[in-house]
Amino acid sequence: MTTEKSHLFYQSRQPRPFLERSEGIYHYDENGKRYIDGSSGAMVSNIGHSNPRVLEKMKAQMDRSTFGYRLHFRTHPSEDLAARVAARMPEGLDKVFFVSGGSEAVETAIKLARQYAVTQGEESRYKVISRLPSYHGATMGSLGVTGSPIFTGKFAPMFTEMPKVPAPTCYLDRDNLTEEERGIKYAEMLREKIEAEGPETVLAFLMEPVGGASTGALVAPDSYYTRVAEICEEYGILLIYDEVMTGAGRTGKFLAAEHWGIIPDIVAMSKGFGAGYAPLGAVVARHDIVETLLDAGGFLHGFTYAGNPLACAAGLAVLDEMEEQDLIGNAARMGDVLKARLTALMDRYPFIGDVRGKGLLLAFELVSDRETMKVLPKEWNAHVELVELAYERGLIIYSRRTRSGYEGDHFLVCPPLIVTEAQIDEIIAILTDALDAFAANHDL
Ligand code: PLP
Numbered sequence: 001m002t003t004e005k006s007h008l009f010y011q012s013r014q015p016r017p018f019l020e021r022s023e024g025i026y027h028y029d030e031n032g033k034r035y036i037d038g039s040s041g042a043m044v045s046n047i048g049h050s051n052p053r054v055l056e057k058m059k060a061q062m063d064r065s066t067f068g069y070r071l072h073f074r075t076h077p078s079e080d081l082a083a084r085v086a087a088r089m090p091e092g093l094d095k096v097f098f099v100s101g102g103s104e105a106v107e108t109a110i111k112l113a114r115q116y117a118v119t120q121g122e123e124s125r126y127k128v129i130s131r132l133p134s135y136h137g138a139t140m141g142s143l144g145v146t147g148s149p150i151f152t153g154k155f156a157p158m159f160t161e162m163p164k165v166p167a168p169t170c171y172l173d174r175d176n177l178t179e180e181e182r183g184i185k186y187a188e189m190l191r192e193k194i195e196a197e198g199p200e201t202v203l204a205f206l207m208e209p210v211g212g213a214s215t216g217a218l219v220a221p222d223s224y225y226t227r228v229a230e231i232c233e234e235y236g237i238l239l240i241y242d243e244v245m246t247g248a249g250r251t252g253k254f255l256a257a258e259h260w261g262i263i264p265d266i267v268a269m270s271k272g273f274g275a276g277y278a279p280l281g282a283v284v285a286r287h288d289i290v291e292t293l294l295d296a297g298g299f300l301h302g303f304t305y306a307g308n309p310l311a312c313a314a315g316l317a318v319l320d321e322m323e324e325q326d327l328i329g330n331a332a333r334m335g336d337v338l339k340a341r342l343t344a345l346m347d348r349y350p351f352i353g354d355v356r357g358k359g360l361l362l363a364f365e366l367v368s369d370r371e372t373m374k375v376l377p378k379e380w381n382a383h384v385e386l387v388e389l390a391y392e393r394g395l396i397i398y399s400r401r402t403r404s405g406y407e408g409d410h411f412l413v414c415p416p417l418i419v420t421e422a423q424i425d426e427i428i429a430i431l432t433d434a435l436d437a438f439a440a441n442h443d444l
Contacts, residue, residue, distance in 0.1 A: 022049035022277050023421055025395070025416050035391070038427050039398035040416050043245045043361065044279075046272035047321045048416040054317040063312035072365075077312035078392035084319055085282060085396060088254045090263040090293065095290035097283045098307040101301065105268035105281040106206075110141060111301050112266060113204045113238045116289045119296045125212055128240075129193055132164040132405040135214040136206065136242055145206050148214055149404050163197055165189045167211065168220040171182030171354050171404055172373050179257040183221030187228045194235055198349050204214040204238040205231075209256035210358050213400045216365060216410030217357030225260035238265040247362065248272035249322055249417055252332030252359030259358065265289065272417075278314035279305075327417040334419050335359035340414060341428045349435055351376070353408075360417055365410040375408045381444065385408040391432040 027035045082096035086203045117125040133201035136138030140159045143152045143361035168186035213216030232239040247269035342355045351365030376382045383399040398412040400413035
């Protein structure tokens with residue numbers, strides 16, 4: 001149970017029980033205790049755990065071959081998965097590059113954008129503007145675009161810090177603007193940044209369409225998405241959507257971009273795309289971007305495991321499940337139910353300041369004053385305490401205290417897309433119990 005004798009290390013010492021088995025939305029530990037996976041791990045397990053049809057298809061691929069290097073063979077799973085992904089993409093986005101995770105996807109998207117610019121004779125373009133706060137990965141390249149000093153600070157001399165604009169945290173603004181005006185206000189900050197940096201130096205704008213852990217399921221007003229896309233087009237800047245968390249159905253559409261009819265130039269996906277069955281991600285790019293590079297000699301980039309046939313077979317099986325069970329539709333329907341239930345908790349707990357998100361990418365934020373959105377005292381460590389209170393009671397949720405751009409304790413409640421209404425009742429019952437305990441601990 002403890003980690004003292006373990007040779008394995010992660011970010012910190014975190015004594016947790018051993019995981020014995022998993023099924024559907026549930027995990028069971030070595031002592032037989034059941035946990036609802038109310039965050040799909042880290043917003044990964046979209047189709048639930050141990051799906052027998054997915055395991056069957058993976059086994060079938062294992063029997064055939066688990067690895068064939070891409071320079072030596074094409075493989076059916078990778079070709080088929082690329083075709084299936086392309087068919088789900090907006091018009092024109094039909095070139096797919098497979099990777100093994102979200103950071104690799106972001107790195108690949110950025111390198112693709114840069115090589116395209118160089119091939120076009122635009123060597124001066126290298127800056128990728130992103131947002132503060134944001135999270136785009138843990139590798140050196142993705143740290144440059146990640147707006148989260150807590151993750152990036154110590155490494156600052158080792159990578160190129162890219163320019164940042166504020167994330168559209170409109171729910172914190174106390175001005176007289178309408179929501180739509182606020183969306184425009186934040187989008188126009190991108191224009192100002194481009195002008196300040198020198199438009200000829202700016203390569204791309206990178207954003208999470210619905211925020212993940214960094215902002216806790218932040219959704220901007222509709223006007224933000226359209227105006228940002230217009231600004232990128234106006235300046236000839238590539239628009240990259242980081243859909244590592246939102247992609248593959250979590251927000252109730254295959255891509256979150258579809259909610260606003262936006263067609264980015266490049267999309268990065270991972271997490272729910274492999275859904276925990278295999279380390280898998282994808283970068284999907286505009287046809288002409290990739291063709292231009294291939295005509296000019298190729299895309300200078302690659303990972304050994306890119307297009308691994310077993311990972312791609314898992315991805316295909318996950319996509320089959322999503323389509324056959326209408327899980328994206330279920331994410332939209334159950335997302336509405338869960339959001340309404342979380343919002344109802346605001347009547348009982350005045351210290352819930354905001355509930356937000358789309359589909360089953362949902363979050364609530366704790367505050368000491370809802371009117372001003374003043375944060376809870378830092379020393380309470382609310383983001384740790386409430387997660388532990390829920391964990392003890394058999395519910396896993398995901399939290400963060402953001403320290404960049406704004407400060408606040410937010411909690412992601414993002415069960416697998418297979419979740420039912422009865423299971424949402426279970427989630428809310430345990431969460432209520434945990435929030436009662438939290439309130440009692442602090443006399444709230
Ligand atoms: N981009 C976003 C939006 C993410 O949420 C994450 C992970 O949380 C990443 C990139 C990095 O993905 P990975 O941890 O798989 O490298």
